[in-house]
Amino acid sequence: MKVLVLNCGSSSLKYQLINMETDEVMASGKYERIGEKEAFLTHKVESIGKKIKIENPAYNHTEAIEFTLEQLVNPEYKVIDSLDEITAIGHRLVHGGEKIAESVKIDDNVIEVLKEYTDLAPLHNPACILGIEACKKVMPNKPMVGVFDTAFHQTISKERYIYPIPYEYYKKYGIRKYGAHGTSHEYVANRVAEIIGKDIKDLKIVNCHLGQGASVCAIQNGKSVETSMGLTPLGGIPMGTRSGDLDPSVVTYIMKKENLTPQEIEDILNKKSGVYGMSKGLSVDFRDIENEALAGGTHAQLALDVYHYLTASYVAKCAVAMGGIDVITFTAGVGEKGPISRKAICEQLEFFGVKIDDEKNKIRGEEVEISSEDSRVKVYVVPTNEELMIARETMNIVNKN
Numbered sequence: 001m002k003v004l005v006l007n008c009g010s011s012s013l014k015y016q017l018i019n020m021e022t023d024e025v026m027a028s029g030k031y032e033r034i035g036e037k038e039a040f041l042t043h044k045v046e047s048i049g050k051k052i053k054i055e056n057p058a059y060n061h062t063e064a065i066e067f068t069l070e071q072l073v074n075p076e077y078k079v080i081d082s083l084d085e086i087t088a089i090g091h092r093l094v095h096g097g098e099k100i101a102e103s104v105k106i107d108d109n110v111i112e113v114l115k116e117y118t119d120l121a122p123l124h125n126p127a128c129i130l131g132i133e134a135c136k137k138v139m140p141n142k143p144m145v146g147v148f149d150t151a152f153h154q155t156i157s158k159e160r161y162i163y164p165i166p167y168e169y170y171k172k173y174g175i176r177k178y179g180a181h182g183t184s185h186e187y188v189a190n191r192v193a194e195i196i197g198k199d200i201k202d203l204k205i206v207n208c209h210l211g212q213g214a215s216v217c218a219i220q221n222g223k224s225v226e227t228s229m230g231l232t233p234l235g236g237i238p239m240g241t242r243s244g245d246l247d248p249s250v251v252t253y254i255m256k257k258e259n260l261t262p263q264e265i266e267d268i269l270n271k272k273s274g275v276y277g278m279s280k281g282l283s284v285d286f287r288d289i290e291n292e293a294l295a296g297g298t299h300a301q302l303a304l305d306v307y308h309y310l311t312a313s314y315v316a317k318c319a320v321a322m323g324g325i326d327v328i329t330f331t332a333g334v335g336e337k338g339p340i341s342r343k344a345i346c347e348q349l350e351f352f353g354v355k356i357d358d359e360k361n362k363i364r365g366e367e368v369e370i371s372s373e374d375s376r377v378k379v380y381v382v383p384t385n386e387e388l389m390i391a392r393e394t395m396n397i398v399n400k401n
């Protein structure tokens with residue numbers, strides 16, 4: 001059985017074709033600049049390690065998906081003989097609000113939920129809908145499953161997801177904490193339990209998903225009990241260009257002083273803040289910021305210091321939510337490949353008994369324990385695999401129906 005996993009952006013399409021009998025990726029790639037004449041596909045055939053860049057205009061997601069499917073059966077580097085070999089399609093979806101608390105088979109109701117919560121994920125939900133509609137046209141008889149980033153966090157208790165504002169806004173507009181990166185948090189938590197050799201229900205895990213988007217999650221009894229992202233993916237710890245949590249008065253104060261519209265301030269907080277803003281627009285790439293800090297750049301160092309402190313602070317908050325920590329995991333771009341950030345965060349958690357081995361911590365992108373032998377809390381780097389998690393969820397739903 002083979003599952004095609006899709007992650008649709010407003011002008012991009014990421015995909016993987018996964019053999020579910022072996023969990024192996026057969027093909028993967030990304031279509032970029034959809035909607036433009038200059039659109040191109042980067043297609044990788046895993047069995048031969050060959051990556052092909054193909055320039056091909058795709059003016060909408062339907063054209064992009066059609067061309068992508070053609071490459072899967074292309075005689076020159078095909079990975080399957082026929083599209084009939086694809087059992088199902090799994091879509092990475094972002095915001096399902098309170099209405100969808102688990103992975104679901106996609107139907108008209110799911111599309112309506114995506115539309116309903118577009119205001120809370122304006123960059124993601126519309127693109128998800130485009131991808132679903134395109135698949136319905138190109139492969140009308142293939143079952144499709146939606147795996148939501150917010151679903152894993154629906155187990156968070158009410159006193160932890162309600163904001164201290166008039167309750168009527170929760171009832172009228174659904175304003176509450178929803179979280180994100182749920183697929184990644186769930187995969188990493190289950191994987192680290194496997195590595196340690198313990199039942200996930202016996203572990204208190206804090207997963208730090210640190211990339212351009214970043215969030216921290218407390219997993220107890222295999223379920224999310226606290227997370228840093230809030231109503232939208234803007235909340236929580238600082239990120240590449242996103243501010244994370246702020247005193248609400250900061251927003252209204254800047255709006256008044258700069259005479260900004262709600263959309264303008266939202267753009268600043270989403271696209272010009274985080275480590276990018278604190279480093280005075282140096283870069284969104286943590287490697288550039290680290291290099292500048294090592295060279296004596298004060299703003300770059302400040303950006304890192306704030307980022308590390310607030311991340312460590314949220315790990316501590318997760319410990320409060322669970323009454324302790326057994327394991328800390330690092331994943332995603334910075335988490336997997338950022339020894340400087342891992343060390344700086346863990347050093348601020350030494351009072352919890354967290355100690356890392358500097359030699360082990362030098363690794364980048366490998367699955368390994370980096371805690372020292374005398375650390376009371378185990379610390380691991382676990383590369384995330386959201387696509388495999390989506391594929392597994394897709395097969396679970398298809399097999400139930």
